[in-house]
Amino acid sequence: MTATAFAAQPAPFLPVAWTEMVSHRSYLVRFAQRKLHDPMLAEDVVHDVFEAVISGRAAFAGRAALRSWLTAILKHKIVDLVRSRVGLESLDEEGADEAAHAVACPQPQPDEVATQREALRQTLARIEALPANLREVVELRVLQDQPTEAVCEALSISEDNLFVRLHRARKQLMN
Missing domain, CATH: 1.10.10.10 (Winged helix-like DNA-binding domain superfamily/Winged helix DNA-binding domain)
Structure with a gap:
């Protein structure tokens, strides 16, 4: 077999022992908490990483350290989570109430001042x-x-x- 033919073949997938994978859990949770700033979401996303590995949707090929591989999967899960949430809080949605997204100013706007002055003049x-x-x-x-x-x-x-x-x-x- 030539070198190019060998490189073209997919690497064999190595089974990951549950205990070995779980030994990295605390590191993964801390990593996710730093990125998400929410402990519950961090736990959920680490659970999703383990579920992906156990169900076979992610397979360890042994080309990197197990922790690095799990962290890479975690990064992708975090990106997916952020992308899914961005759609829920879009400021560009049609028909979105612009007043709800405006920054509140404690001082009245010029048009409000003019309206108040006119109302005061009429009252006086x-x-x-x-x-x-x-x-x-x-x-x-x-x-x-x-x-x-x-x-x-x-x-x-x-x-x-x-x-x-x-x-x-x-x-x-x-x-």
Whole structure:
């Protein structure tokens, strides 16, 4: 047999003893945890490696050390897992809600500020349009945030009357 004919023949597959394979388990789990950052997924993917070897889907040819071969299978399993999960979290899916993927900013956007300013302007205009007795109560108690007692004293009214006027003012503002 020539050298090229010998090289073309597939290498014979060597059976892997269960105990020899399991002796590398802790190393494989640590390797997977470093890559996946999830201990449960690491255990699952190492289990998939052992299952592939036992079921015959992966056969050891003896061209490398057993640990290196098992690590190579593990790397492929991790890549498969990551690829399968990428499809679940794609940002490019049609119809995906863009707001769900946007980074939240604690400050209002310029259009929101403009809307808020316009709403405030309209509210202040409506307060100005209130009858004088209701407008005074809203300005002192709500806008200036004065205590109830101070407002009652300044307007020479009772607390009950203050609350009635506030209620009437709010009711008119809501219409």
